[in-house]
Amino acid sequence: MTGISKEFPGVKALSDVDFRLLPGEVHALMGENGAGKSTLIKVLTGVYDIDQGQITLDGTDVRFSGPLQAQHAGISTVYQEVNLCPNLSVAENIFIGREPRRFGKIQWSQMEKRAAELLKRLQLDIDVSAQLSTYSLAVQQMVAIARAIDISAKVLILDEPTSSLDASEVEQLFRVMRQLKEEGVAILFVTHFLDQVFTISDRITVLRNGRLVGEYITRELSLIDLVGKMIGKELEVLEQLEEQPKPALAALERGQPLIEAQDLGRKGAVAPFNLTIHKGEVVGLAGLLGSGRTEVARLIYGADKADQGQLLVDGKPVAMRGPRSAMGHDIAFCSENRRTEGLIEELTVRENIILAMQAVRGWTRPIPRRRQDELVDKYIKALDIRPANPEAIVRNLSGGNQQKVLLARWLITEPRLLILDEPTRGIDIGAKTEIQRLVAALSDGGMAVLFVSAELEEVLRLSHKIAVLRDRHLIAELANDDEVDADRIMETIASGARA
C-alpha cells in the first residue's frame, strides 16, 4: 500500500501512509487510539473507498469493492469489534459463506463437527450448535478468530483480537499464528499490549494521527523507543506505569461493608457466592475465560435478576429490580461489550457521556447545557478522547475512544460502587495508565470499585482484594499482599480449592 489517504467529513484519518506486508511474517501495526489502524485495514479490504493511493497485491494493482472481494483475493480479516451474527450458531458463524455442502445442501452435522475441531485447536470446548449471543465477548472473539484462520488465506488480518482474551487464550492464538506464519501466511496484527507485540511480531509499523511514523524490525526496537514513536513525546507515561505501587491494604479502614452479597446466585449463570466490598476498596475479579466474572458483576448491578440469595447495601438488604434500583443505591456498571450493551452509537459523544446521569435525574430535569459541556470537556481532556469534539457521532470514533466515552459516562455519575468490566479493552497504554491512575485516585477518595479485567497484571496492580472464580464458582478471596502474584492466582484457579 502506498500513499494511502482517507478522509472522513472533518477528520483526516489517513494521510499518505505506506504500508507493506510480506509473506511469512507477523507485522504489528501500532499506534494510539484513533491513529488510523482500523481505518487502514478497512481501506485495504475495501470497506471504505480510498481517496488517494494504491494497493498492490502480489505485484498487481487491486482495489476491492468490499470484504467479499478481499476474501476471494485471499485476505481474511477479523475486524476490531466482534463482527459476527449473534442470532446464528457458533458453527454457522465460523462457516457461513463456506458451509460444507452436498448437492447444494448444507451438511449441518459435518459443519458442526468441523467447527468443534477447529475450536479445539484454539483450546475452546463449547457447544457449537448454541447461539453465538449466549456466549461471552471473549468466546465470540475466539470464534471470530477461528473463522478467520479457517479461511485458508494468503493474508490474515487481526485487528485487536486479544483485547478481551486471557493469557492462555492469547497463547493458543499465538501458537496458531506461528504455525500459519510457517506456512507462509502474511499476518497483520493490531494490539495495544506491547508485550504481545514483542512476543509475536517480526516487524512493526507505527502510525500517529493518521500519518506514518516508520517501519521497524521488532528485534531492533526497544519497548521505550516503540512507545516514544507511538505517542511522539518522551515517556513519562511508561515510567509512571512502572512505578505505580500496589495499593496499600493497611490504609483501608474497615467499617461496615458497603456492599455485601450473600449467597447471591443465578441458575445457569453463576453459583451462589459471598462477597463484601468496603468503601474505598478495589476488588478485582480473576478467572479464566467464561469463569463467570461478568456474571458476578451483572448480578450485583441487577442487570440480571438473581434467583437466590440477597444483596445488602449499607448492611440493609435491598430488592434489586434492575439497573435502575442499583443506580438508586449509587452503583454504576460499565459493561464489557461496549457495542451491544454500552454505547448508543448514533448519539453524540456528549449525549453518551451524560446519558446515565440524565437517566437518574429523569427526563423532566435536563442537565443544563452549560453543565453538560463542562463535564464532557473535563472528561474528554482527562481521558484524551479524540477527536475532542463533543458533538462527534460515537459510531465514527475509533474503538479505543469509544471505550473511553463509555467509561466517562459512568465516572461522571460519581457512584459509591463502580463496577468496571474490562474497562481498558482496546485502550492504548497512555490512556490505560491514565485510567488506572483514575481508579486509584477514586478509591482513595472513598469510591469502591469492582474491577474485572482479562489482564491479570492490571487486576493485581489495582486491587486491594482479589476474588477468584472458576467454572462459575467463586472459589477464593485473596488479600492482595506481597505474596500474591499472577502465578499464585493461576495456581489457585488450577487447584480449584475453595478458600
Next chain:
Amino acid sequence: MSTLSEVRSRISLPNQKYLPVLATLSLLALMYGIGAANYEAFGDAQVVLNVFIDNGFLLVVAVGMTFVILTGGIDLSVGSVVALTTMLSASLLEERGWPAFVVLPLVLLVGSALGFGMGCIIHYFDIQPFIVTLAGMFLARGLCYTIGTSSIPIDDPFWVSMAQSRIRFGEYFVSPSVVVAIIVVLIAAFVLAYTRLGRNTYAIGGNPRSALLMGLPVARTKIAVYTISGFCSALGGVLLSFYMLSGYGLHAVGMELDAIAAVVIGGTLLTGGSGYVLGTLLGVLVLGVIQTLITFDGRLSSWWTKIVIGALLFVFILLQRVITARKR
C-alpha cells in the same frame, strides 16, 4: 472446561429455539378444539382443509414475506402485486386471448421483476424498504387501474380447471392451489435451512454490518429476498385468480398487513434474523381459524366482528407470549 460445556448443554435444550413455534401450534390446536366444541359442523376435518383452500394464496405471499422480514426488511407491495397479477392474467387471457402457458410464466416474471427492481433500489441506493415497497405498492395498484377499473372474469379452460378441480381423498378434498402452497412452504423451509441463500438471509437479519464484514454476498441476498417476495406475490396472485376466476384492481387490498401479521404471529421477529416458515404457516392458519370461528358463529354485527377479531388476536398473542416467556 468440561463442567462449563455441561452447564451450557443443559441450558440450551435442543427444542428451545422451536419453542415459539410449538407454543403457537398448541394454541392453534386449542382454538380449534374450542371451535369444535361450540359449533357442530366445526369438528369436520373439511373445515380445516377449507382453511387451507381459502388461504392458500395468503400462505404463498406470507412465505415470500418471511424471507424479507428475516433480513429485517419489509415488503408492502405484496397485496398490490397480487392484484396486478390477477388483472394482468385476466386481461391477457381474456382480452388478448393469449394461451395460459404463456401468461402463467409471464405474470410470474413480472412479479419477480418488480421485486428485483425494488430490491436493487433498496440495496444500491440505501433507501428504507418501507418507502420503496410503498412506492411499489402504489405502482402495482396504479398499473391495475390502467389495465382497467372493473373486474374481468376469466374463463380460460386451464384456469377454470385449476379453480374447479378437486383433489379428493375419501369424502375430503383440497384444491390444487393448496398443493402448490404446501410445495412452496416446503421449498422455502428447505431453502432457509439448507442453502447458503437461506443462511445468508438469517445472517443479514442478525446484523447487516457484520454480514458485510464477514464477506457475505449482502447485495445478492438482499435483492434475492425481494425478488423471492415478488415471485411469491405473483404466484399468490395466480392462486388468487384460480380462487376467484377474475382479475380486479381491488383484489387483495390490505393483504400486506395480513401477510405481515401471519409472519409475526408465527414467531418471526420483525427486526429480522429469527423465525421459521413453519411459524408463518401457523400464523396463516391462526388468521384463517379466527375468521372461520366468526363465520360459524354468524351472530356478530360488522363492528363486533372487528372487535372480536382484535380480541381473539390479543388473547392468542398474550398466551403465546406467556408460554414462551415462562419457559425461557
Next chain:
Amino acid sequence: MTTITRLAKHRLFWPVAILVVLLLSNLIFTPSFFKVEVRDGHLYGSLIDILRFGAPLILVALGMTLVIATGGIDLSVGSVVAICGALACWRISEQGDQNSVGGVLVAVVLALGLALLLGLWNGFLVAGIGIQPIIATLILMVAGRGLAQLITDGQIITINSSPYKEIGAGYLLTFPVPVLIAIVVIVVAVLLTRRTALGMLVESVGGNAEASRLAGIRSRRIKLMAYMFAALCAGIAGLMISSNVSSADGNNAGLWYELDAILAVVIGGTLLTGGRFSIGGTVIGALIIQTLTTTIYTIGVPPETTLLVKALVVTVVCLIQSPSFREKVFKGRRQRPPTPSAPTAEAPAKVEVPA
C-alpha cells in the same frame, strides 16, 4: 464553502427542496396556485388548503415520529382518529343543545381522554407485555375500527354544533384553527423533546434498548409516553377531521392514515429502525404528502392514474433524498478528477447544487 453548499448539507435541505419543487410545479397547471386572498374574513387559497387538510396528518405523523424513534410503530392511529371523532360527535349529538360550548368541551375532553387510554393500552402491550409493536398495535387497528362503528352504530353521526365546527373548520384572526392547533402541538412537541431530556432518552431507547436499560433509563415509561402521545395526537386529528365535516364516520375516518403518517416520518428522514428523529423533517414530510394530494386533485389527474403519479413522486423523493443515489449519479457525471485538489481541512462537498 459557499452558503449553498453549506445549506445543502443541512438535514432538511432535500425535503424542503422537494416540497418547494412540488409547490412550484403547480404553477404550470394552475397559475393562481399561490394566490392567497381574504374571503369572508378568512384566508382562502390552495396553500391554505394544503395547511388546513395537512394539519391532521402533521399531528398524526408527529406522534408517529416519537413512536418510531423508540424503535416501534403504531398502526392503530387511523382507528384512534375514527374512535375519537365518533365519541365526540356521539356525545354532542346526545346533548340537548349542540351549540353549548360547555357540552362541546366535555365531549372533547372525553374523546382525548379515551385517546390517552388507547395509547396507554398500546404502550402496555408493547412495553409491559413485550409484544412486537406492529402486531400489538394491529390489534387496536382492527378492533378500534369496530369500536368506532360501535359508537356510531355503523351510521354516520351528523351534528350541528358551531363551537365544535371551529376545531376543524373555524378561523381565528383569519387563520384556520386546525393549522393553529397543529402549530401549538408542534411547538409543544419540540419543547417537550428538546427542552427536556425526553428527546435524548427516546433516541437512546430506540438506538440501543439494552444499553439504555443498563444505563438506567426507564425505557418502559418512555415507550408508554410515546404511544400515549401518538394516540393523543391522533385523537386531536380525529376531532379535526370529524369537525371539518360535522360528522363522524366510524368506518372511513382516518382509513389508511397510518401509512401516510409513517411515510411522512420516513420522508422526513427518521429511520424506521429507531433512534435519531427529526420533528421538523416530519412536518415537512407531511406537507409534501398533502401537497402531492392537493396537486393531484388540482391538476386533474384522472383517478386511475393517481396511484402511478404517487408512485413516481415517492420514488423520486426517496431517490433524491438518498445520499448514495446522489453520490452515484454525480460520480458518473463528474468523471472523478484524476487528482483531487490539495486536501483542505474541509471535506469536499458531496453534493453540488446546480444553481
Next chain:
Amino acid sequence: GDNGGDSGSGSGSDSGSEKIVLGFSQVGAESGWRTANTKSIQDSAKEAGIELKFSDAQQKQENQIKAIRSYIQQKVDIIAFSPVVESGWDTVLKEAKDANIPVILTDRAVDSTDTSLYKTFIGSDFVEEGKKAGDWLVKEYQGKTETVNIVELQGTTGSAPANDRKKGFGDVIAADPKFKIIASQTGDFTRAKGKEVMEAFLKANPDIDVLYAHNDDMGLGAIEAIEGAGKKPGVDIKIITVDAVKDGMQALADGKINFIVECSPLLGPQLMDLVQKVHAGETVPARVVTEETTFTQEQAKAVLPSRQY
C-alpha cells in the same frame, strides 16, 4: 328437485319447528347505506322467523367466498350475498349447487354465464341510477346553449357503483356536447374526501355549474367546501347525488342539493319473502328490481318526515 336444503339443515340445535337457516354474506359496513341495508335484512329476518347467519366480508371478495364456503360446510338452507364485484363467483357457486343449497343475490348481479348457479337476483341497477341523474340534468338545461361545466366526485376507484354510476351518467350527457365534465376525481364515497377534493376543484376551476356526486356523503362534504368558498350550493352550483340517505334528503329539502336518485338499502322484507318462496320450492322471477325512485327538492320536503334512515 330444487328443494334439497331441508334434509341436511340443522346447525341450530333447537329441534322442533324447522326454522329456515339463511347464510348471508354482507360486503362490509363501509357506509351508512350499507349499515342500513344490513339492519333491514337482520330485522326482517327476525320478523319472518328465519335464522340468520351473518358475516361481514370487510369489502373483500375472498372473505365473501370464504364465508359462502363456510355456509356450505354448515349446511344452511339458503345462501344470500351482496357480491363485492360481478366476476369470480363460479367456483364457489358451483360448490353450493353441488351441495344443493340455493343462492340468492342481493344488491348487485354477478356476471356468471351459467344462470343456474343462482335462483334470483334482487337489487338496484347502478347504471340506471347514473342514467336517471343524467336525465334530470338534460331536462334541467333543456333549451340552453351555453356550455355546462360539470365536476364529478367518483366513488372508490374500481368499485362497481363508481364504475356504473359514472358510465350511466356519461352515456346520457354524451348526447349533448354542451355538457362538459371538466374535472372528475375520486372521493372514496366519504364526506371528508368529498370536501377536500371539492376544495381543490373550486380553486382550479373558477366556474363550475354542476356537481355530480356518486353518493350523498361526498355531496354533503362538497357542500361544505362550496359554502366555504362563499358560494351557494344548489344555486350557484347545482348538485346531483345518489342514495337518498337521511342527511342527503335533509340537504335536498333545504335546497342545498337539487336532485337525488334513490338507491334503496331496504331490501330485507323482499329478500325474506324470496327466501321463503325458494325454500318452499316455489318458482321465483330471475330478477327482482327494488322499487326505487328519484327525489326533487319538493318531493324531499314531503317525504322527509317519514324517511327511516
